[in-house]
Amino acid sequence: MSTDVSVEPMGPAVEKPRHTRREVIYRHTFLVRVNHWINALVIFLMIGSGLNIFGAHPRLYWGEKGDASDPAIASIGARMGPHGALHGVTHIGAKTFDTTGVLGASMSHGHMVGLAWPSWIILPGFQDLADARHWHFFFAWVLIFNGVAYLAWSLAIRHVQRDLWPTWKDIGLLPRSVWEHVRNKHPTGEEAKRYNVLQKLAYLGLIALVLGMVGTGLTMSPGIDAFAPWLLDLFGGRQSARTLHFVFASGIVLFIVVHVAEVFLAGPINETRSIVTGNYHVPPDRTAKVQQAKERG
Amino acid sequence: MARLTRRAALAGGLTGSGLLLAGCSQTIHADQLTGAAAFQHVLDYGADWTLHTQRFLLGGGALAREYRPSDISRGFKANGTLNPDYPAYNQAVSEAFANWKLVIDGMVARPLSLSLTQLRRLPARTQITRHDCVEGWSAIGGWTGVPLGLLLKAARLQAGARYAVFYCADNLDGEPAKGGAQAPGQYYESLDLADAFHPQTLIAYAMNGQPLAVPHGAPLRLRVERQLGYKHAKYLQRISLTDTLAGINGGKGGYWEDRGYEWYAGM
Numbered sequence: 001m002s003t004d005v006s007v008e009p010m011g012p013a014v015e016k017p018r019h020t021r022r023e024v025i026y027r028h029t030f031l032v033r034v035n036h037w038i039n040a041l042v043i044f045l046m047i048g049s050g051l052n053i054f055g056a057h058p059r060l061y062w063g064e065k066g067d068a069s070d071p072a073i074a075s076i077g078a079r080m081g082p083h084g085a086l087h088g089v090t091h092i093g094a095k096t097f098d099t100t101g102v103l104g105a106s107m108s109h110g111h112m113v114g115l116a117w118p119s120w121i122i123l124p125g126f127q128d129l130a131d132a133r134h135w136h137f138f139f140a141w142v143l144i145f146n147g148v149a150y151l152a153w154s155l156a157i158r159h160v161q162r163d164l165w166p167t168w169k170d171i172g173l174l175p176r177s178v179w180e181h182v183r184n185k186h187p188t189g190e191e192a193k194r195y196n197v198l199q200k201l202a203y204l205g206l207i208a209l210v211l212g213m214v215g216t217g218l219t220m221s222p223g224i225d226a227f228a229p230w231l232l233d234l235f236g237g238r239q240s241a242r243t244l245h246f247v248f249a250s251g252i253v254l255f256i257v258v259h260v261a262e263v264f265l266a267g268p269i270n271e272t273r274s275i276v277t278g279n280y281h282v283p284p285d286r287t288a289k290v291q292q293a294k295e296r297g
Numbered sequence: 298m299a300r301l302t303r304r305a306a307l308a309g310g311l312t313g314s315g316l317l318l319a320g321c322s323q324t325i326h327a328d329q330l331t332g333a334a335a336f337q338h339v340l341d342y343g344a345d346w347t348l349h350t351q352r353f354l355l356g357g358g359a360l361a362r363e364y365r366p367s368d369i370s371r372g373f374k375a376n377g378t379l380n381p382d383y384p385a386y387n388q389a390v391s392e393a394f395a396n397w398k399l400v401i402d403g404m405v406a407r408p409l410s411l412s413l414t415q416l417r418r419l420p421a422r423t424q425i426t427r428h429d430c431v432e433g434w435s436a437i438g439g440w441t442g443v444p445l446g447l448l449l450k451a452a453r454l455q456a457g458a459r460y461a462v463f464y465c466a467d468n469l470d471g472e473p474a475k476g477g478a479q480a481p482g483q484y485y486e487s488l489d490l491a492d493a494f495h496p497q498t499l500i501a502y503a504m505n506g507q508p509l510a511v512p513h514g515a516p517l518r519l520r521v522e523r524q525l526g527y528k529h530a531k532y533l534q535r536i537s538l539t540d541t542l543a544g545i546n547g548g549k550g551g552y553w554e555d556r557g558y559e560w561y562a563g564m
Binding site for chain 2: 059067068139
């Protein structure tokens with residue numbers, strides 16, 4: 001527990017100095033905190049090595065099959081311009097974009113080179129399918145063990161059922177929650193002690209995305225396909241699974257961007273402390289403060 | 298450090314901490330790590346886990362999915378060597394491979410030397426399967442050939458034989474093939490007996506009902522349907538049974554394996 005007197009800019013202290021005791025709750029169990037930080041590190045290794053692997057054949061298809069002679073849903077390539085300069089070209093559906101500098105052609109060691117994804121994001125930092133695969137599959141195992149530990153523990157202590165699964169009441173509060181997020185108003189008091197409905201949906205959505213990543217990743221394995229051919233039916237074929245693997249990964253990147261942004265908006269110190277130590281300092285109840293101010297006024 | 302700075306600038310703002318973390322690990326260490334033997338050794342545990350997990354799951358000899366004729370790719374991509382193109386091979390092409398021999402030797406009780414005519418007389422299997430390249434693309438083709446297990450049974454494996462090593466007529470390093478297993482760049486591959494005796498593992502001589510074309514490995518290629526494309530060695534000349542892969546070329550059991558790819562390519 002800790003006390004806090006400095007963050008109450010509620011008018012001059014005309015009354016006798018009043019120490020407000022801040023309530024501290026134990027929000028994240030030890031295992032969840034360890035899970036979180038392993039994920040936070042490994043996800044970047046997976047994205048970097050995954051994009052390196054993608055770069056070996058930067059075309060996405062739908063169905064079981066797809067190679068250079070088949071139409072692609074999306075593709076990244078490079079072409080030589082009229083003055084010998086390399087241009088990055090990205091196709092999405094029937095649309096073509098010049099993505100020079102980022103996709104298709106980008107600077108590496110001072111030279112413009114043909115690379116699907118730029119060297120600063122891929123792992124290793126140059127086109128290297130063999131090593132990228134070693135990285136990707138090693139850290140995929142790390143993520144799988146981490147994810148299984150998280151899910152088993154969270155289901156066992158009813159974290160998922162109690163804290164993440166939205167109630168009908170939550171669903172009813174969805175429009176209000178969206179409006180509060182738009183106005184950057186974060187819950188206080190009793191409401192801050194539990195996840196709001198958008199948080200619940202975001203975290204459940206992340207779990208679903210990760211399961212989708214594992215499922216589509218395994219579907220790309222010819223060995224696993226022999227063992228579980230239903231995976232091919234579930235994801236619409238091996239090349240569809242490869243495309244969905246990229247789409248789900250994009251969803252995870254979107255989650256990370258919003259997640260980190262919300263940490264900054266909701267209070268970076270308190271939020272980061274809670275996922276390091278487990279202790280979360282509950283923001284004082286906004287409505288109660290308004291009530292007090294009225295009584296004083 | 299220039300790259301780190303650029304990355305820090307790009308990563309700045311809200312997502313700074315996370316991306317910068319990746320930036321550090323990547324710019325400073327990743328490329329060195331990739332070259333470090335000890336780190337590769339750690340990563341190899343991942344590949345071993347994959348092999349053992351899949352061997353556990355696939356222990357029952359599950360079959361790869363087979364497709365309908367209408368699923369066959371119109372332009373099945375040929376990869377690797379597209380034409381060995383050296384005098385002895387070109388002569389074999391001009392003779393329609395009438396004098397081509399497939400030798401089975403090494404740890405077998407009865408070494409074999411089979412002509413194409415002899416192979417075509419043996420019981421055959423036809424399967425329409427998906428070919429997955431390590432690069433990421435897939436193509437569907439129909440294959441006809443002799444199950445490898447049948448040939449190995451005929452050659453009678455000696456006790457202790459663990460691997461079938463496949464020697465090919467093509468040289469991927471661009472030199473004309475010099476012959477012999479040790480020639481640099483000579484394509485070769487290997488399977489353990491679990492995959493060698495799998496019913497869909499074929500010594501294929503026909504593709505989509507036609508004799509195998511040169512870009513696809515004429516006159517003989519391996520089909521090992523539960524693994525990636527680089528295991529499907531083309532231009533087969535010799536299958537040798539052995540108890541170890543050490544001492545054969547780079548010692549990793551294949552052309553691409555010697556260049557860093559996984560020996561078990563089921564993933």
